[in-house]
Amino acid sequence: MFTLSPEGQEFVKAELKRYETTYSAIIPCLYRVQKEHGWVPPEAVSYLSKLMAIPEAHIDEVRCFYTMFNQKPVGKLHVQVCTNISCAMNGSRELADALCKHFGVNDGEVSDDGKVTVSRVECLGSCGTAPMMQVNDQYLENLTTEIAIQKLKEMGA
Amino acid sequence: MEVKLLSEHYEKPEFQKLEGYKKHGGYQVLSKALKMDPKAIIEEVKASGLRGRGGAGFPTGTKWSFLPANGEPRYLLCNADEGEPGTFKDRLMMERAPHQLIEGMLISAFAIGSKKSYIYIRGEYDYPIAVVRAAIGEAYKAGYLGKNILGSGFDHDMDVYAGAGAYICGEETGMISSLEGLKGQPKLKPPFPAIQGYLRKPTIVNNVETLAAVKYIIRDGAAAYRKYGTEKSAGTKLFSVSGNVVRPGNYEVPLGIPLKTLINDVCGGLRPGRQLKAVIPGGSSAPVLTAEESWKVTMDYEALAQMGSMLGSGAVIVIDDSNNMVDMLSVLMHFYHHESCGQCTPCREGTGWLNKIVHRILHGHGETKDLDLISKVAQQMMGKTICALSDAAAMPAISFVTKFRDEFESHIRKGGHTAQVRGAAHA
Ligand SMILES: Cc1cc2nc3c(=O)[nH]c(=O)nc-3n(C[C@H](O)[C@H](O)[C@H](O)COP(=O)(O)O)c2cc1C
Ligand code: SF4
Numbered sequence: 365m366f367t368l369s370p371e372g373q374e375f376v377k378a379e380l381k382r383y384e385t386t387y388s389a390i391i392p393c394l395y396r397v398q399k400e401h402g403w404v405p406p407e408a409v410s411y412l413s414k415l416m417a418i419p420e421a422h423i424d425e426v427r428c429f430y431t432m433f434n435q436k437p438v439g440k441l442h443v444q445v446c447t448n449i450s451c452a453m454n455g456s457r458e459l460a461d462a463l464c465k466h467f468g469v470n471d472g473e474v475s476d477d478g479k480v481t482v483s484r485v486e487c488l489g490s491c492g493t494a495p496m497m498q499v500n501d502q503y504l505e506n507l508t509t510e511i512a513i514q515k516l517k518e519m520g521a
Numbered sequence: 522m523e524v525k526l527l528s529e530h531y532e533k534p535e536f537q538k539l540e541g542y543k544k545h546g547g548y549q550v551l552s553k554a555l556k557m558d559p560k561a562i563i564e565e566v567k568a569s570g571l572r573g574r575g576g577a578g579f580p581t582g583t584k585w586s587f588l589p590a591n592g593e594p595r596y597l598l599c600n601a602d603e604g605e606p607g608t609f610k611d612r613l614m615m616e617r618a619p620h621q622l623i624e625g626m627l628i629s630a631f632a633i634g635s636k637k638s639y640i641y642i643r644g645e646y647d648y649p650i651a652v653v654r655a656a657i658g659e660a661y662k663a664g665y666l667g668k669n670i671l672g673s674g675f676d677h678d679m680d681v682y683a684g685a686g687a688y689i690c691g692e693e694t695g696m697i698s699s700l701e702g703l704k705g706q707p708k709l710k711p712p713f714p715a716i717q718g719y720l721r722k723p724t725i726v727n728n729v730e731t732l733a734a735v736k737y738i739i740r741d742g743a744a745a746y747r748k749y750g751t752e753k754s755a756g757t758k759l760f761s762v763s764g765n766v767v768r769p770g771n772y773e774v775p776l777g778i779p780l781k782t783l784i785n786d787v788c789g790g791l792r793p794g795r796q797l798k799a800v801i802p803g804g805s806s807a808p809v810l811t812a813e814e815s816w817k818v819t820m821d822y823e824a825l826a827q828m829g830s831m832l833g834s835g836a837v838i839v840i841d842d843s844n845n846m847v848d849m850l851s852v853l854m855h856f857y858h859h860e861s862c863g864q865c866t867p868c869r870e871g872t873g874w875l876n877k878i879v880h881r882i883l884h885g886h887g888e889t890k891d892l893d894l895i896s897k898v899a900q901q902m903m904g905k906t907i908c909a910l911s912d913a914a915a916m917p918a919i920s921f922v923t924k925f926r927d928e929f930e931s932h933i934r935k936g937g938h939t940a941q942v943r944g945a946a947h948a
């Protein structure tokens with residue numbers, strides 16, 4: 365059965381009081397689930413629904429609308445390569461292909477050792493330092509394939 | 522060429538923290554503003570000619586005066602969703618000068634009589650979110666936020682709300698939906714947010730850069746602000762320049778600067794041996810300019826509108842002759858198709874079709890008549906939907922296939938050729 369940690373449950377209670385409506389706490393609480401579990405499993409929805417007194421259907425709708433909530437497990441390092449225009453012009457699509465090849469995955473898949481997921485994403489607001497990627501919470505900029513692989517190794521890939 | 526008003530202290534790491542910010546005059550403008558008549562602040566902002574820096578360029582003072590006269594709680598929302606491809610100016614400001622944004626917001630909130638504001642920051646901006654949260658914490662401790670700010674009797678609370686990955690939440694009513702705990706779907710206007718916004722209360726939504734500029738307008742006065750820029754496009758603007766220039770980055774320059782100066786002098790020009798092919802002057806939603814147009818145009822709202830494009834968010838995407846325009850358009854169409862929230866049929870279906878047709882051409886399965894089809898589909902997407910995303914997808918599509926028709930046709934011919942060769946190999 366899905367649960368949040370005791371601190372996570374406290375977080376949910378505090379968020380419910382933080383905004384003008386309890387609904388505004390849904391996104392922050394889904395983030396909390398993801399922080400603790402790496403993704404947001406469907407079971408988390410009924411769990412939050414009870415804890416927050418908000419209908420399941422509504423929480424699920426929010427979960428599915430926003431792309432940052434992972435709908436399935438991701439690797440320990442979630443590598444998100446921006447393939448929008450300025451990055452694409454600077455070789456980000458080739459970078460994404462090279463990373464997929466290096467880690468033996470297709471877009472969005474978890475590597476066999478569970479360490480890496482490579483996804484292509486839209487503009488991350490770092491277009492002046494293209495090509496770039498986000499690894500978990502961190503932005504890595506001005507990349508080449510070699511630098512990217514090196515950094516990922518240092519991060520435990 | 523560069524005029525550093527908002528970005529003056531970006532290079533000083535101390536500016537990120539309250540103590541360093543105060544060394545450079547931090548919160549003195551707030552103290553001045555709190556002694557002014559709120560109406561006088563609105564008048565000053567109107568007189569400054571400040572226009573929204575988030576994309577639409579709407580006059581800020583005028584927007585503020587749409588609020589109902591009295592009573593009722595009203596909200597100020599700072600739009601830090603920054604999802605328009607090519608744009609990265611708000612991120613830098615939040616990272617380098619968070620207190621400048623908070624001070625600008627406090628002055629604006631006082632002017633419009635708002636006791637509560639949110640900074641809606643896109644969820645991917647983990648570091649800026651942390652910096653802004655820390656700055657808000659410092660401001661509360663020092664008495665710039667909370668009850669009876671600086672003994673003025675003005676109360677104000679501020680919080681950060683992190684988005685979760687949806688370009689459409691940058692659209693102001695989409696952002697309001699998101700903040701209300703709903704899917705980030707835009708709402709039909711009217712009613713405009715100033716009348717019925719967040720929780721159906723009067724709400725002002727402004728971009729990060731707009732709100733920060735308010736601080737400098739109140740500090741120096743409208744007349745001093747107007748010294749920069751042109752008659753109708755007053756002040757300085759942060760341009761995010763990316764793509765094929767030698768020195769991409771954020772640059773603050775007066776509005777009205779020739780694009781040529783921005784590219785060649787401020788950004789170090791194109792890479793050696795390369796020719797300019799095109800520029801998208803205001804973020805991915807702005808119609809593309811040819812090289813010829815780019816070398817002529819000045820970077821202000823009017824000049825760009827006259828060329829059939831727009832200043833948008835100030836994201837200048839410079840495209841040199843190493844790029845294929847069919848490929849560039851395919852990237853943009855994929856983006857809009859991915860980001861359409863799906864409420865309106867013309868947008869949901871239209872972005873899907875545009876994406877499909879452009880990719881068909883890209884991969885060598887296109888026909889010349891597809892170019893007219895693109896224009897036709899795009900025309901049908903304009904002015905018919907709840908929000909402007911549909912137009913934002915349609916306009917670049919039309920501009921690409923019209924202005925670069927030769928390149929599209931030649932790609933279709935060559936693509937057709939490759940297809941034949943492949944076909945022959947199969948036979
Ligand atoms: C699809 C779409 C996306 C938008 N994204 C942003 C954004 O990321 N940031 C922003 O400030 N404005 C964005 N806008 C414009 C906002 O709707 C709104 O006009 C703006 O935040 C108002 O602030 P301003 O008057 O200070 O520019 C977007 C508009 C549309 C139609
Ligand atoms: S125009 Fe597109 S993005 Fe905007 S509300 Fe309609 S479907 Fe959603």
Ligand code: FES
Nearest residue numbers: 446451488490491
């Ligand atoms: S285009 Fe890649 S970060 Fe903006």
